[in-house]
Amino acid sequence: MSKRKSLALVAFQFGTHLLSEEAAGIIACYPHKVYSQLRDMIGKPYKQVKILTDSLYLPFDNVEDSRGAASFKVEDDGNEVVYYSVEELLAMVFGYAVNLAEFHSKAVVMDFVICVPPCFGQSERKGLLQAAQLDGINVHFLVNEHFGAALQYGIDKDFSDGSS
Template identity: 65%
Template sequence: MMRSAPGIRLCLALFLIFSTLSIPSESAVSSIDLGSEWMKVAVVNLRPGQTPISIAINEMSKRKSPALVAFHGGNRFVGEEAAGIVARYPDKVYSLVRDMIGKSYKHAKDLANSLYLPYDFVEDTRGAAGIRVDDGVTVYTAEELLAMILGYGMSLAESHARVPVKDAVIAVPPYFGQAERRGVLQAAHLAGINVLSLINEHAGAALQYGFDKDFSNESRHVILYDMGSSSTYAALVYFSAYNTKEIGKTKSVNQFL
């Protein structure tokens, strides 16, 4: 049983996806491990002289950033800035945005009430939840709020890579259905992000686990266990290898199911 570092597992997944695409070597691609309360951002940068795979740090020199957005006094705060005012204005700082994506108004409201979150919900024409912010007039959908958080993550990637970053791989929980995944893609589109792939969190963890191991002589079952702030899940993964010919030589290639 193992629990993997989320930033690294996304880096590896991103690196493999990046290597199969025709993307200029001076470009960089981001990966976002999106949790309900926290997020991590990684960057693959193939420019000469740069570290190929690295974790982007935020403005507080932290590798993990709050997945928060806040509105106060006509200003918007995201990430660490939002976390800085949550103690004084808890009703103006919005968390668990990821968990409201693709859900009904009732689900989002029940979720917030169960955690005593004092949000002013409004039901939109889709039957989904919008949140009325501190001016008492403006209502944002969950997709719009998530777009602000994803945009913050991409700004961290650009600051780290020192080049424009528009492409990203985003990790989502394995239990996300089509409605939730469409919501994440819509939020990314609103943020101006080109999503190369949505990847299940446990798939990224499995990739990281088997990346530098040799299963040619022994197959193995591994339980991957992930406990987050709002959910916990486990995945049973089978690692093995198969032989293939490459330039006239036999090569062992790892695989997992």
């Protein structure tokens, strides 16, 4: 079965990290171990991330890092404490996306274009690039989501019948 979208979720359980549907599988029992809304937190200062997590009642343990950005305190089942930045968590999601792309294309994917929401400013775009760099992803362009949708329409559309 094919899905057009994957969930941008990261979870930590039993000393490993779970992504997408695997993370969604434990969210009901362990909501404090599943990190979501990462796109809305990228590139934002700690105070804005704290307001967002509080307003959405997300059970994340936020701390401010040396850059003034948010990091999340992750306690593994063995009581080991690790701090992850939003960029590091998003890099895990990007890595999952790369694996999916390579699996479905049956080829090594080296270069990427990332679509960003129109509301993203420079700090959010820079955060996405940092997350991609953490995972070793070569990003050629960041494009607006609307442009990405139009481009995909042009790729998928059969123009041979004369209609547009």
